[in-house]
Amino acid sequence: MNLIEKLGLTALHRLDPERAHDLSIRALAAGVAPLHGKPVTSDRLRINLAGMDLANPVGLAAGYDKNGRAIDALMKSGFGFIEIGAATPRPQPGNPKPRLFRLTDQQAIINRFGFNNEGAEVIGRRLAARSSGIPVGLNLGANKDSDDRAEDFAKVVSIAGAKADFVTVNVSSPNTERLRDLQGADALAALLDRVLTARDALNSQPPVFVKIAPDLSDAEISQVASVARNAGLDGIIATNTTLGRDGIHGSHAGQAGGLSGRPLFEKSTRVLALLHKATDGQIPLIGVGGISSLDDLWEKLRAGASAVQIYSAMIYQGLSIAPRLIQGLDDRLGQRAITLPELRGSGTKDWL
Template identity: 60%
Template sequence: MKPIERLGLGLLHRLDPERAHGLALKALRAGLVPLPGRITSPRLQTVLAGLDLPNPVGLAAGFDKNAEALGPLSRAGFGFVEVGAATPRPQPGNPKPRLFRLTEDRAAINRFGFNNDGMETIARRLADRPRDMVLGLNLGANKDSADRAEDFARVLALCGPHLDFATVNVSSPNTEALRDLQGAAALRALLKGVTDTRAWLKRPIPVFLKIAPDLSDNEIEDIAEVALSSGIDAIIATNTTLSRGGLHNPAKGETGGLSGAPLFERSTRVLARLSAATDGKLPLIGVGGISSAEDAYAKICAGASAVQLYTALIYHGLSLAADIAHGLERLLDRDGHANVAAAVGTKRKEWL
């Protein structure tokens, strides 16, 4: 982390977390944040669900909910970027405060509730996207929707022409009963609606499914079976957790989803179980608690073809993406792997 980035983070941490997040986005759009540009090498280049990635380090949804900073993010060192979540209609989300830093735990709790500008506004921004980035959108459903499954399809139909991939998010804990859609029957029906909509796009794109970390082994098996038979292209494991074990910050009792370092072990075990359940037939993206190249490499060795991060940026700055990519290069070289794909799942048994 450069001194100017350390100074900026120190100032932001004196502010309310949500206000600090908004200012960070403004600084990024204004060109005040140093950006490394594209980071790649033959060893880092990888293919994810047919997408050619310069490196396997992605930005998770939630950082740029409304697709407002696509230009800068395309130069921030990420191999791929996911924005959103977007819902059909704009919605304000849950009442503030709804974002909490847990500094001692290197974590955060949020209960945003899919606050966003709505699919029409977001689609206009996506249409002006840089073409030299791999860009995805997290699909969401309105809180008061009478048919949440239809909401996902509607957002995909409008925004899909401007995307490289789309993610079906049924794992946010902050929209009532949304996680119920992870049940086998509901999930199968939901994914059919989304994949049918995808088939009507002029340029069909990969569809990913994002799952929760708070799943039993039987639920993981059910999701794996549905995913393999539904025509989706990858699974993102995982979203935030409702667990609060081992936390120290006084905000640990706040309602919402916990992300950051405490999620690492739980999410990696779910990832490994999912890798075993799908037997390598479906690429997985590892998310949850990544704050170093070693963390990212552990996810890859547990079964992930690529990784995503977000919460660690609060504590390490945007330069973390480049640091992790360069660190991964060294770790892959150390272990004699010619590329990312060669390392995928090589230490899965350690997490089962």
């Protein structure tokens, strides 16, 4: 982390968390934030994920740039891929403020945003206007007042899916009432059928992922794996934020919403390992949750991830965490004379 980034983080942490979040997006969009310039890459780091060629396996998770306001800048931050959104068919303000809380001592955050976004039409136009470069995905959401949330996911695909390199069905946000009910086997199968039908109607036909919660039981995780395989899904993102509060303390510990950051690491990594076992390693998995160091990144890959995504750690370590982690991964792969395919899933048993 350089001096400019350190000073910037210090200043942002003196502000209300949501205001700081918005200012960071504005700084990136205005070109005043320091950027790496291009993806970190090497022969060891390059992978193919669901048909997409990635310079490296480290991506930015959805939720940071919800409206796609800083796509070009984020594409130059070292990541191998990024994901924006979630986008809903119609714009919506989300839940009342305050709705974002820092748990600094635990390097965690709690949010209850509730899919606040400018809508699929606006976000789709921004996707279409982006520069060429790394793959950019779109996280799909449903409007809070929708009578048919499954249809909402399909609508976002129809409106903006053709502009994205991949789309993610987000049925795991804890901040839209009853949304997680769509993770049940029958509901998820029906939902994915509608989304895949909408995707197949597009000329580009981007890969479709599903993002699941870390709070599912082992049986529910097995059901998700079965549904994903039967549907021909292109990948599973594990995981979203948790409703759990084990070991969490401090003034904001009781706030409603999803917890992310360092405390999520073990729970989300175990879900990842369970999915790898349940899918026999046949479906690409993207590991998310609590990655804040090279060791964390390494363990996600050992647990079965083909690629990973980060977000919360940026709040505490800055945007430069991405190139630091990626370069560290490249160095360690070389030192240990192991390839990414060999590393993937090599430690699954340690997490079960």
